[in-house]
Amino acid sequence: MQQSADRGVVSASPPDTGPNSIARGLGVLGDEWCLQLLRAAHTGATRFGRFQELLPISAASLAARLALLADEGLLIRRVYQQNPIRAEYLLTPQGRGTWPILLAIWDWEDRWADHVRGELPVRRHTVCGASFHPELVCGTCGVATVRTDVRAAWGPTGGWSRSVPETATRRRTNASRSAGEFPETMAVFGNRWSAVVMGAVFQGISRYTDFESTLKIPSNILSERLRILLDYGLLRVDVAEQGRRDYHLTEKGQAFFPIIATTLSWAERWYALPEGPAMSWRHDDHALAPRLDCDQCHQPLQAAQIEILRPDDQNV
Template identity: 45%
Template sequence: MADPAPNAVARMLGLLGDEWTLLVVQQGLLGATRYGDFRERLPISNSVLTARLRSLTDEGLLERHSYQSNPPRSEYVVTDRGRSLWPVLLSIWEWERHWVPDHSDPLPDMRHRACAGDFSPLATCASCGEVATDKDVVAQWGPSGSWSRSIPAAATRRRSGSDSAAGLFPQTMSIMGNRWGFALLVAAFVGMSRFTDFQSQLGAPPGSIADRLSILAANGVFETSDSRYRLTEKGRALFPVLVTALEWAQRWYTAPEGPAVELIHTTCGGPFRLVLTCDQCSEPLRGGDVSALQKSL
């Protein structure tokens, strides 16, 4: 009997748990379309950029268009699937602004065109309209959910010192730009805290788990006590990033039997779907109304 197909969580971890994917999409949303645009904006080697553009095209986040035949030249345009990552990027932007003070250049404020205010996005429950945190939301496996189906099979490429992801989100890339790091964050949010549980449930090599746990702790996302690894306040603030990534994945990578993860908002008892709202006018945010990300979002 064949193994069950990877679910939406596995597809998300395999794709977004890579330090270059979000950065390439980010630059696409900021106007990069041609190979030279990406190469100029990112400290990325030719081979890695070529591979990422190919994988993002294969996954439907970018669409390749030929604009010259002799010699052949193509541009890469962000698709609806790629563009719909804007809530993830917006949540990362907010987290980096508040929790990572050592940016070489401070991140700009975000302007909500609908109310003309400089704003912060609020994670709000679509069912009841109340602001929610990770403490208000319970996650449970859905019909296609299990740890065995949620771990991507592909190995994450280890970066070299000369091939380091930078850009607007340096610490996010450090802690989430690896499938095991991303998976550890997901596991911690559902209550896992022991090394042995991380290793057995995720099926990762012990060395990989130890390496990523040390990075998460060094960045202040995890704290250790009693041989357990628990999320800090800084780590818990990543809640909107993880939920927007999960919702993106379950929108685009549906399973015939149903979702991989189901979220319940304990405050209202209804299913939890995260809506980002403006803290100035309380209206739901739309990508096209956020000037700090990109005018054309």
């Protein structure tokens, strides 16, 4: 911040505080209805009535989410009929850019979530014809990448206080009505503090007292969020000497990394601030550019090459 002022770009700079790309991205995606609407939009739904057919959502909640997604630039509202006015909602490039996140979430839920494991439709890669899992790859060097291969560091707009979404919790007033297609992802994304606690774990924080002092999170909320992440099996706790409790990612928690990587990459693409990124990722000696490849043919995935096989198709 000091450097910006020295370079005389004060007038063009955003305030030093305020939500960064992580907070803004989670503010939109940390809402299960928004995720489900985006998924429906990716399958071709554009009209209010069609969204209502596909999702068990009230008219008021649907209208609020469509307005939010339009405000945030993921959908564009287009009037296709006057008198009475009828509008449809089309994905913008920013909205279309969420497909790797949705795919990563879907795949993680399918592999790890208790409620839906193995019950989601099969995804087929039309290039190789195989059913596949997306594999996180470093786009710079082309090597498959897991969390432990990557180092994360705050960028110029980083820091915990700027990365906490401001409104995710408030928007979830109706979320309990949803049976939920992404229940366990929402346990992380759908609560501003859970997302931040997971982010801290991915940055290597493990001690209760360090969460408390680093995140400036009230103790009762911290205990509750850690308990939920333990219940879902994303974290495990080791009781060390003198009863000290250390929290670590389980295999299931580690497997959440592609969702985080694709989300932060998308957020940085669309909510970038002129001062620089919120977080930078290094893989070996270069920047990590997260990409999803087909784990069968190892080609980079593209949205148009992914076919969803409904249960009916699979039985044929």
